[in-house]
Amino acid sequence: xxxxxxxxxxxxxxxxxxxxxxxxxxxxxxxxxxxxxxxxxxxxxxxxxxxxxxxxxxxxxxxxxxxxxxxxxxxxxxxxxxxxxxxxxxxxxxxxxxxxxxxxxxxxxxxxxxxxxxxxxxxxxxxxxxxxxxxxxxxxxxxxxxxxxxxxxxxxxxxxxxxxxxxxxxxxxxxxxxxxxxxxxxxxxxxxxxxxxxxxxxxxxxxxxxxxxxxxxxxxxxxxxxxxxxxxxxxxxxxxxxxxxxxxxxxxxxxxxxxxxxxxxxxxxxxxxxxxxxxxxxxxxxxxxxxxxxxxxxxxxxxxxxxxxxxxxxxxxxxxxxxxxxxxxxxxxxxxxxxxxxxxxxxxxxxxxxxxxxxxxxxxxxxxxxxxxxxxxxxxxxxxxxxxxxxxxxxxxxxxxxxxxxxxxxxxxxxxxxxxxxxxxxxxxxxxxxxxxxxxxxxxxxxxxxxxxxxxxxxxxxxxxxxxxxxxxxxxxxxxxxxxxxxxxxxx
Ligand SMILES: *[C@@H]1O[C@H](CO)[C@@H](O)[C@H](O)[C@H]1NC(C)=O
Ligand SMILES: *[C@@H]1O[C@H](CO)[C@@H](O)[C@H](O)[C@H]1NC(C)=O
Numbered sequence: 275x276x277x278x279x280x281x282x283x284x285x286x287x288x289x290x291x292x293x294x295x296x297x298x299x300x301x302x303x304x305x306x307x308x309x310x311x312x313x314x315x316x317x318x319x320x321x322x323x324x325x326x327x328x329x330x331x332x333x334x335x336x337x338x339x340x341x342x343x344x345x346x347x348x349x350x351x352x353x354x355x356x357x358x359x360x361x362x363x364x365x366x367x368x369x370x371x372x373x374x375x376x377x378x379x380x381x382x383x384x385x386x387x388x389x390x391x392x393x394x395x396x397x398x399x400x401x402x403x404x405x406x407x408x409x410x411x412x413x414x415x416x417x418x419x420x421x422x423x424x425x426x427x428x429x430x431x432x433x434x435x436x437x438x439x440x441x442x443x444x445x446x447x448x449x450x451x452x453x454x455x456x457x458x459x460x461x462x463x464x465x466x467x468x469x470x471x472x473x474x475x476x477x478x479x480x481x482x483x484x485x486x487x488x489x490x491x492x493x494x495x496x497x498x499x500x501x502x503x504x505x506x507x508x509x510x511x512x513x514x515x516x517x518x519x520x521x522x523x524x525x526x527x528x529x530x531x532x533x534x535x536x537x538x539x540x541x542x543x544x545x546x547x548x549x550x551x552x553x554x555x556x557x558x559x560x561x562x563x564x565x566x567x568x569x570x571x572x573x574x575x576x577x578x579x580x581x582x583x584x585x586x587x588x589x590x591x592x593x594x595x596x597x598x599x600x601x602x603x604x605x606x607x608x609x610x611x612x613x614x615x616x617x618x619x620x621x622x623x624x625x626x627x628x629x630x631x632x633x634x635x636x637x638x639x640x641x642x643x644x645x646x647x648x649x650x651x652x653x654x655x656x657x658x659x660x661x662x663x664x665x666x667x668x669x670x671x672x673x674x675x676x677x678x679x680x681x682x683x684x685x686x687x688x689x690x691x692x693x694x695x696x697x698x699x700x701x702x703x704x705x706x707x708x709x710x711x712x713x714x715x716x717x718x719x720x721x722x723x724x725x726x727x728x729x730x731x732x733x734x735x736x737x738x739x740x741x742x743x744x745x746x747x748x749x750x751x752x753x754x755x756x757x758x759x760x761x762x763x764x765x766x
Contacts, residue, residue, distance in 0.1 A: 296325045298404060300425070301345070302411035302418065303332035305352070305387045306380065308339065308579045309653045310412065310434045313527060313548050315340055317432065318410065320732045329404055333387065348400055350391050381416070381500055388417035392424065392508065401425060413521065416501050420508040422520045432735070433526040436652050436680075437533060437544070438465050438673045439486075456537050459483055463534060463679065470679045472534055525735050527652065531723040532659060532680055546731035547656030547724060553639020560603075563627055564642040567601040571644030573704060574637050574663075576605040578651045581670040583610075588620055590696035596623020597701050600644060600708055603637060604628045638663050644714070645707045650677040650687075659686065662721035664713035666690060666704050685716035 301318040303311050311332075322328040322345055330340060334349040392398065402425065409429035411418040422429045439457045463469035464485045469478050505512055512518065523541045527548045538544070556564065564572055573595070577583065583591070588610065595602040602623075608630050611617065617628060634654075637643060638661040648654040650667040655677045658665050665687035667678035681687035688707050694700045707713050729737070 296327070297407040298327045299329070300401065300404065300406035300409045300411075300427070301328055301330050302409060302421065303330055303336055303340065304412055304415050304417075305333050305336065305383055306414075306580075307434075307651075309549070309651060310414075311336055311339055313434045313653075314410070314432060315343065316548060316732060317735045318345060319343065320736045321410070324736055329406070331391075331401070348397060350387075350394050350397050352386055353390055378500075380414075381504070384415040384417055385504060388415070388420060388504075388508065391417065392420065398424070413524075416504045419505065419512060419517070419520065420510050423508075423510045423517060428520050428522045431521055431524040433524050434652065435526075436528050436655075436673045436677055437526050437536070437538075437542070438676045455539050455542060457486070458536060459486055461534075462536050463676070464489065465673065465676050468675065468679060470682045472683075527656070527731060529656070529724055529727070531720055532655065532684055534680060543734070545734040546727050547653075547660055548731040548735065549635065549653050550638075550657045550660035550724075551635055553636045553661070554633075556633065556636055556640060560632070560637070563601065563603065564637075564640050567642050570600045571642050571708070572601045572603050572640070573598060573645050573647060573666075573708060574603050574605075574632075574634075574643050575647040576632070576634060576654065577649040577668070577670075578654060579607065580651075581649045581674075582607060585619065587692070587695050591700075592620045592622050592626065594695075594701040594704070595626050598625065598704060598708070600625070602626040603632065605632045605634070606630060635661075645704065647704065650674045650681065652677060655681060656724070659717060659720040660724050662714065662718040664707050664710075664717045666707050668692070668695075684720060686713050686720060688713075 299318070299321055301314055301321075303314050318328050318330065328345050330337075330343075330345050330347040332340060332347055332349060334351050337347050337349050340347060406425060406427050409418070409422050409425070409427050410432055411421070411429050412434060413419070413431045414433075414435075418429060418431070439462060457464075459482055460479060461472045461474065462482075463472070463474070463478075464482055467478075467481055467485045469482060471478075474482060502512070510517060523543065526542065526544050527546070528544050529546045530544060533544065555561065575591075575595075588606070595604070602625055604626060606628055611628060611630050620628070622628065635657055638646060638657050643661070643663055645666060646654070646658045646663050647666045647668060648658065650665065650669045651674060655665070659681075665678075665681050667674075667681055667687050667689045668691075669675040669678045669689070678687065678689045682689055688703050690700055690703050694703070727734075
């Protein structure tokens with residue numbers, strides 16, 4: 275067969291079918307971190323704005339957080355929580371955790387949600403009636419693969435974390451774990467090595483190598499049985515070619531301006547930071563607080579929605595903040611700050627203001643913001659870089675320590691550990707980042723790079739998320755057979 279002519283025919287078909295590309299998308303919102311929910315909402319709304327039909331599938335407790343939206347939401351509920359299980363509505367992991375501890379807890383939550391979802395006949399019938407042509411979901415939950423299999427649709431993996439190894443390619447990837455993504459140990463630091471450069475010394479390479487095999491061992495003995503047990507329980511055989519092809523593409527909200535350099539397969543695309551936007555004006559009281567800081571500026575403190583600290587650590591942090599020349603704006607979660615008494619318990623300095631909610635993007639974009647004390651989740655990391663704000667990194671788990679190391683290597687961050695809280699090193703490091711000109715210069719340089727993307731991350735995500743429809747509708751799949759493996763027609 276003449277592949278070139280066939281390709282040309284496909285292109286022509288695509289060109290003459292501009293209105294024929296609209297499809298039905300099911301956007302699956304995982305129980306778990308809220309930053310993922312906001313990312314999914316943003317991309318789904320952009321997909322809908324391009325004329326595709328979109329429907330959300332979310333836990334009833336997450337449905338309110340998706341509002342306001344024009345997209346219809348199908349909901350389901352979680353079974354009552356057994357003692358010791360994670361609470362999905364306010365997912366919290368206390369203090370630093372190893373990767374394995376974190377995934378053990380989260381997989382349990384995913385499994386409960388998956389059972390509830392798949393055993394709800396009303397809901398499954400609704401979804402089958404909707405008959406989606408593509409699912410937008412995260413492979414972080416093995417349920418994504420199971421649901422796609424039940425509905426017999428291909429899916430686009432929306433990867434709301436950094437492409438960290440072995441997180442991104444080998445661990446926890448469902449059907450795509452067999453996809454070939456190179457993990458070059460000679461220059462690509464693995465997770466939990468705390469290596470802060472790609473120009474590794476011999477000892478660092480050795481450590482990298484050993485860590486890689488440690489993860490392979492854990493993968494083989496713990497993660498793989500966990501995930502494959504999950505698949506088996508729901509009757510999905512991910513080794514079947516049909517199942518392996520369901521994952522058509524991975525969209526990752528990162529950018530090589532910060533990420534370690536590495537080769538990527540063509541269906542793993544870095545679309546850039548999704549959530550940061552130009553800052554809008556702050557509410558009057560916040561604006562007054564920021565302006566009142568004068569030239570010493572403001573340190574913004576936020577640890578994301580999942581990680582929490584104990585009261586002792588929060589008090590030690592408050593004492594350290596009180597000694598800073600700058601003002602401090604500190605976001606704490608509702609569980610850490612239930613009432614006025616909880617504020618009094620912290621013994622705040624007179625330069626510190628706490629709140630349970632702050633418009634993070636707009637605070638980081640405010641000219642008085644001089645530094646960001648962050649757990650270094652991927653969203654916080656990129657929001658800070660986008661607004662040119664240097665980081666003091668206090669990572670907890672998962673990709674956060676590695677994100678912190680990348681930020682340090684790019685020159686716009688310093689890392690502190692949980693043991694440093696309560697010692698002089700903690701305020702000293704913050705002061706260094708607040709006042710050292712090299713940190714803000716490096717952050718501004720990154721800001722220029724991230725804003726220079728010719729298409730916004732949302733546009734890129736919808737470009738790619740839309741592509742499988744073009745292929746479906748133009749019947750490229752049936753024409754080109756094995757060339758394009760994504761579409762539903764191929765399965766029929
Ligand atoms: C089952 O699905 C229906 C329709 O979305 C929903 O209203 C109901 O709450 C779900 N039930 C459970 C137990 O999840
Ligand atoms: C805030 O506290 C510092 C030292 O803790 C003190 O020097 C300063 O006068 C206080 N400012 C106000 C406005 O109370």
